[in-house]
Amino acid sequence: NAGVTQTPKFRILKIGQSMTLQCTQDMNHNYMYWYRQDPGMGLKLIYYSVGAGITDKGEVPNGYNVSRSTTEDFPLRLELAAPSQTSVYFCASHTGGDRTNEQFFGPGTRLTVL
């Protein structure tokens, strides 16, 4: 099992550019999440999905879009990059259901918008 994988690891964007952060998990987890971590801060939820075809907004969704066409993939789209979106982005997954199961995190994508 590769677990949760994210690409790219690093990216520099210019203001107004667009990009997609990729996230894939091979654990057949129903629940997937996108968090962002600003410097010196904790993680904040951007979007989440409880299954293929189902997505919902988290705490900080503005400027982002997501889709979930398969169980494995949960890409995060930035349409018009802004300096405020400079952050580290984490994807996570969870099987759901079992009370004790933990969320598994990917290694993160460091994004800089200049």
Add this chain to the structure above:
Amino acid sequence: AQTVTQSQPEMSVQEAETVTLSCTYDTSESDYYLFWYKQPPSRQMILVIRQEAYKQQNATENRFSVNFQKAAKSFSLKISDSQLGDAAMYFCAYRRVQGAQKLVFGQGTRLTINP
């Protein structure tokens, strides 16, 4: 909405000594989970320990233990016999039992281990 607060931005401890990191949270629910995550310089989020709110017994994992005070909504992490590898950011997190299992994180505490 639930909130998690870590009031210690930075802590330091001598190697082999004990350190306690503080966390408070706010919720109106009676059943939930609490977690401590470690984030080393590699940025990987590593689960250190978890506590289920309905369990009165404090969780322990080797050198890591928690002091869970449900009435006070307090959830501190104690690291015994601190090691250089314990140096990292530590995040306290809350999760509801019902719903989409979203995590709510505190701001983090940076722990430095002095040799």
